[in-house]
Amino acid sequence: MKTTLTGAIVAAMLAMPAWSDGFYTVDVDADFEDVVFNVEMAITNQGLVIDDVSYVGRMLERTKEDVGGEKDLFVDARIFSFCSAPLSREVMEAKLRNIQFCPYNVYVYQSAEEGAPVVVGYREFNEPTMRSINYLLQQIVAEAAGG
Template identity: 50%
Template sequence: MKSFLLAAGLALTATVGLAETAVTYTVDQDYDDVTFGLESAITDRGLVIDAVSHVGAMLERTKEDVGSDVTIFTRAEVYSFCSAALSRKVMEADPMNLQFCPYGIFVMQKPGDAQTTIGYRAMPDGPMKEVQMMLDEIVKEAIGE
């Protein structure tokens, strides 16, 4: 796993795992500040948030039902949205790029950890790298990078 520290006046780590398919940034920022920044970064581009999946709350609510007592996240959400212009461009290049839409950015905080992690799925080479560039710009804007 490659990990490096980016200078921005705050503790920020970007990680892209070889076996993993996610790009993440971990910051010393309050979870609510990161999600507010994310919502603003998405909507300021004229994009609409289709859904916010409250994954952390669902896992916590159902842990006993599935025979677990482990709290995985203090909070964890996935924000889903799409860009009509960019989606059309990448799907005209390859209709199979449909599988990546809507785009998602996740925010999470683990128990006992004051840091917040924000990230997205790494996109495959080719036209989808333009989507990855957009996702990275949104995430960096959300955390003030």
Template identity: 45%
Template structure:
């Protein structure tokens, strides 16, 4: 029994990082960060949605970099937009109330120091099933932000 338990613990630990790795869907553009942000905000509004929060992640990481003893500049600019769709959220949560874990939805925009002329917009992919509706929504918004739709 002890060996079975130990085997289950090892299997769970080994599966943990694999399960935690989620695919990220991104689109690169030569548009400026500000232009992509403008496009993203408009694309969200065009869907009839409201931005709940903008996390200025790049600013926070840069502001705290020296205090944390790092000399690595991760982003030239990076923001994360959070928002929700009452209609789609209800649909996916009626299918499975545990889909609450994905709400609100996030789209990031970033510029990396090693490619300052490239702005990336993206979001994480979602599991098969009802959450693919949310992924399609985010994909349309991200593509619109960079002029692909």
């Protein structure tokens, strides 16, 4: 079941979303776990199933000494992977090579810097046939940031 995102989009706009170097991000002044919950809900509210959660922050912390890392990067960082059967069919019928973009990802992280906001975002696809996926990802991020 889809939900109306007007309020979430307005809230995300007030949170000053930014496009930079092909990434769409929103800084959120909230607890990391709350934003993670909002991302999970935003994805499932679109009728989608989360296929995988990558715990990138934990992996980097766990392997920091093994690879010669000298500083903490994140308080936490996760990537949520999922797919949309109807939209994937649409974009792959337009161009078969769009398969390379599936599954789609939304990330959440909080820098280890003192007072850093939680960031939620996605990578924009610079392919005209992927416009519907970019829109879906923007809706998810907007709902997560405003939820």
